[in-house]
Amino acid sequence: MLTLFAGLSALIFLLPTVLTVTNSFMAESEINANYGTVFGTAESGSKIFMSDKLNLKLIPDMVTFSQYITVLFKSPDYLFKFWNSVILTAPIVIFQLVTAAGAAYAFAKLRGKLWNVLFFIYLIIMLMPYQVTLVPNYLVADTFGLLDTRWSIILPGIFTPFAVYIISKIMRRIPKSLNEAAKLDGASEPQIFLHIYLPLCKSAFASVAILVFIDNWNMVEQPLIMFSDSSRYPLSVFLSQINSGEIGLAFAVAVIYMLPAIFIFLYGEEYLVEGIAYQSGVKG
Amino acid sequence: MPKKDPGSFKENLKIKRKKIVSDIKVKSRTVGKRLSTDNIFPLVCLAPSLLGVLIFFLVPFIVIIFYSVVDNPINKEFVFLDNYISIVKNSAFIRASGNTMLFSLTAVPLAVVLSLFLAMLLDYKLPLVSTFRTFFLSPLMVPIASVVLIWQVVFHLNGTLNQIIEHFGGSAVDWLKSDYGLYVVAILFLWKNLGYNMVLFLAAIQSIPKDLLEVATLEGAGAFYKFFFIKLRYLSPSILFVGIMSLISSFKVFRETYLLTGDYPYSRLYLLQHFMNNTFRSLDYQKLSSAAILMGIVMVIIIGVLFFIENRFGGELEDE
Numbered sequence: 084m085l086t087l088f089a090g091l092s093a094l095i096f097l098l099p100t101v102l103t104v105t106n107s108f109m110a111e112s113e114i115n116a117n118y119g120t121v122f123g124t125a126e127s128g129s130k131i132f133m134s135d136k137l138n139l140k141l142i143p144d145m146v147t148f149s150q151y152i153t154v155l156f157k158s159p160d161y162l163f164k165f166w167n168s169v170i171l172t173a174p175i176v177i178f179q180l181v182t183a184a185g186a187a188y189a190f191a192k193l194r195g196k197l198w199n200v201l202f203f204i205y206l207i208i209m210l211m212p213y214q215v216t217l218v219p220n221y222l223v224a225d226t227f228g229l230l231d232t233r234w235s236i237i238l239p240g241i242f243t244p245f246a247v248y249i250i251s252k253i254m255r256r257i258p259k260s261l262n263e264a265a266k267l268d269g270a271s272e273p274q275i276f277l278h279i280y281l282p283l284c285k286s287a288f289a290s291v292a293i294l295v296f297i298d299n300w301n302m303v304e305q306p307l308i309m310f311s312d313s314s315r316y317p318l319s320v321f322l323s324q325i326n327s328g329e330i331g332l333a334f335a336v337a338v339i340y341m342l343p344a345i346f347i348f349l350y351g352e353e354y355l356v357e358g359i360a361y362q363s364g365v366k367g
Numbered sequence: 368m369p370k371k372d373p374g375s376f377k378e379n380l381k382i383k384r385k386k387i388v389s390d391i392k393v394k395s396r397t398v399g400k401r402l403s404t405d406n407i408f409p410l411v412c413l414a415p416s417l418l419g420v421l422i423f424f425l426v427p428f429i430v431i432i433f434y435s436v437v438d439n440p441i442n443k444e445f446v447f448l449d450n451y452i453s454i455v456k457n458s459a460f461i462r463a464s465g466n467t468m469l470f471s472l473t474a475v476p477l478a479v480v481l482s483l484f485l486a487m488l489l490d491y492k493l494p495l496v497s498t499f500r501t502f503f504l505s506p507l508m509v510p511i512a513s514v515v516l517i518w519q520v521v522f523h524l525n526g527t528l529n530q531i532i533e534h535f536g537g538s539a540v541d542w543l544k545s546d547y548g549l550y551v552v553a554i555l556f557l558w559k560n561l562g563y564n565m566v567l568f569l570a571a572i573q574s575i576p577k578d579l580l581e582v583a584t585l586e587g588a589g590a591f592y593k594f595f596f597i598k599l600r601y602l603s604p605s606i607l608f609v610g611i612m613s614l615i616s617s618f619k620v621f622r623e624t625y626l627l628t629g630d631y632p633y634s635r636l637y638l639l640q641h642f643m644n645n646t647f648r649s650l651d652y653q654k655l656s657s658a659a660i661l662m663g664i665v666m667v668i669i670i671g672v673l674f675f676i677e678n679r680f681g682g683e684l685e686d687e
Contacts, residue, residue: 086493092485093502096558099514100505106517118520137520139527182419185412192409201417208424210611210670211663212618214639218659219427221647242419272408301510303622304640308647322512323626337513348508352501355508359563360570 100341102141107150107338109143111331118330150335158329161318161336168317168340171233171306172299175240179295180288183246187284188276190247191254202251205244213304221308235309240299246291249361253287254280290358293351300344431656440652450657460658463642466549466635471617474553478613479606481557482564487594489565490572500569504562511559515626522551522627543628548636555623560616564609571605572598607677611670 106114118137154161190202208216216239224235257280265275306316313321318340325333348355435451438444454460485503489496506514521527522542529539542551575598583593599606621640628636630644639662646654 085488085491086495089488089493089499090495093499096506096562097502099517099558100509102517103514118516137523137526137530139517139520182416185414186416189409189413193406193413204425205420207667208420210615211666212615213621214618214643215659215663215666216424217643217647218655219424219431221655222427222430222652223423238419239423242416242423244416244420247416276408276412297508301512301622303512303625304619307625307644319510319512323515323629333516337516341510341513344508344510348505352504355504356500356566359566 102139103334103337103341105141105143107334108146108148109140109334110145110147110149113144114331114334150332151339154332154335154339158332161321161332161339163314164316164318164321165339167315167321168300168319171236171240171302171317172296174237175299176292176296178241179243179246180292182241183250183291184281184288186247187250187254188280190251191257191280202248205247209244209248217304217308220305224309230309231311231315233315236302236305240305246295249291249358250284250287253284253361257283286354286357287361289351289354290361293347293355294358296347297344432660434652435657435660438653450653451661454654454657454661457654459637459642459645462634463637463639466637467618467639470549470553470620470638471614473549474556474617474620475610475613477553478557478560478564478617479609482561482609483568483602483606485561485565486568486572489569500562500566503565506559506561507563511555511622512626515623518551518555518627543636544633546635548628548633552620552624552627552636555627556617556620559623560613564613567605567609567612568602571602575601603677607673611673614669 109117117140190198190205220235220239221230223239224230229235229238261279262275265279270278301319302317303320306320310316313324316324318336322333322337322340325336434440436445436447438446438449489499493499519526523529524539524541524544526542528542533539540547542548579597580593583597588596618639621638624632624636624638625640630641632641643655643658646658
């Protein structure tokens with residue numbers, strides 16, 4: 084009975100994703116017939132037949148790859164937007180981890196009031212919502228002339244203290260004795276960092292990378308404020324602006340967009356779960 | 368832009384550098400030479416991140432505090448709380464913060480209670496538990512923008528939900544263009560965040576000492592007693608943490624709202640981020656900075672209060 088209940092609710096959680104995938108194999112005419120009204124507002128005098136009622140369907144009448152073919156070969160616009168997403172997300176994930184590795188090590192090692200205060204400041208910045216942090220970020224971007232460039236999003240993204248905070252928490256759990264033993268064997272500080280601390284935190288890096296990736300892959304707030312030119316928008320923002328002329332593509336684009344996230348999820352679910360569990364040490 | 372920013376930023380950097388140098392000096396004096404060379408490497412490691420945080424967060428934050436108490440960026444006349452008073456009286460800001468507050472007050476407790484329930488459910492030795500966990504966690508990884516099409520179809524005036532309601536004799540509601548819109552967004556929020564919270568609770572539940580529960584069972588404690596007097600107390604730090612994380616994500620719900628309804632939503636769905644976006648468009652720095660500082664202060668107070676409550680609650684646990 085409990086299993087049935089858990090199973091049913093689990094299916095409900097999965098359903099929107101599954102629907103998006105199955106609908107991506109529908110032909111354009113079928114999508115128009117089913118969902119035309121949602122997107123039909125832009126072109127009211129459209130020639131396509133639109134039913135009043137929306138018709139959410141799990142299984143397409145006829146499976147076709149036509150949406151994908153159009154997206155991949157005939158309408159490069161979407162691939163550009165996909166690339167916009169990649170070029171914004173990848174540097175943030177990579178360099179947030181690189182700078183965080185050093186900073187986390189420093190916070191695990193340095194003892195003293197000054198460092199505790201600084202670490203607390205990192206925590207406060209981490210907890211602030213975008214509504215607060217976007218104002219200082221915008222100010223800096225404006226001052227250095229970075230507005231309307233990718234740097235206005237990438238640079239603040241890199242220095243968001245999230246990774247520092249989590250990884251430092253984990254590095255602090257590494258026993259001091261390990262450190263002392265390495266020192267007795269003649270290891271220098273950089274060697275201890277590279278050969279003891281980093282390898283021990285491998286899984287922490289993986290899980291933080293997943294969490295940082297998914298947050299930035301989904302970014303909406305930053306591009307809306309930093310970019311005045313919508314051609315720079317990543318797919319996360321652009322997808323919502325699909326209008327009636329292109330609804331045949333919408334689901335295929337949506338699926339292509341979720342693929343990287345799904346792959347990372349399936350490949351790294353254990354890391355993700357571990358990473359989420361690590362976070363709960365927020366207090367100590 | 369005033370020339371002030373780079374100047375104050377450099378000054379700040381200088382102060383910071385002095386502090387670091389003096390800190391090293393103090394340490395090397397007290398503990399001896401060995402430690403000071405030991406400290407240099409971590410400091411080098413910290414430098415890039417610290418520099419970035421200073422440039423992109425801390426220094427501009429100080430500038431923004433300055434902006435929030437002057438009349439305009441050119442004149443720089445000190446007006447103390449005037450900007451704050453006008454922002455608190457601003458009708459758009461009142462509406463936005465009211466809606467955001469209403470949303471957080473509804474969605475965050477639900478997110479905590481429902482995910483605790485799900486975690487308890489999965490904690491029973493059900494078959495396929497790890498599959499269920501994957502399913503519950505999947506919305507976290509699926510980009511909102513990808514599934515927003517499905518949600519639009521479900522909650523449209525002629526959409527699936529209304530068809531079901533009409534089938535059972537109810538009347539259709541335009542979900543996204545009515546006061547119900549906030550509940551629709553709340554459902555999306557729960558759909559996305561329950562799995563994440565559930566994983567946090569699962570980890571916490573598994574760390575409750577098993578022997579304690581066994582002793583309780585032997586002494587005849589019921590499931591109800593065990594839940595309220597043992598499990599819940601061990602879970603209290605996690606409940607606090609899940610609460611804080613949900614609160615933070617509830618501020619990100621603008622994403623869902625924006626993708627569902629665009630720039631100009633129904634007034635019930637006008638959130639703080641909408642307000643900020645509009646203010647950015649007119650680039651009123653006084654308004655922006657006082658609004659940001661005000662929200663920052665409120666966040667710090669809320670989180671501080673939550674920590675305070677948890678400290679008292681968790682403190683009791685250690686005494687026993």
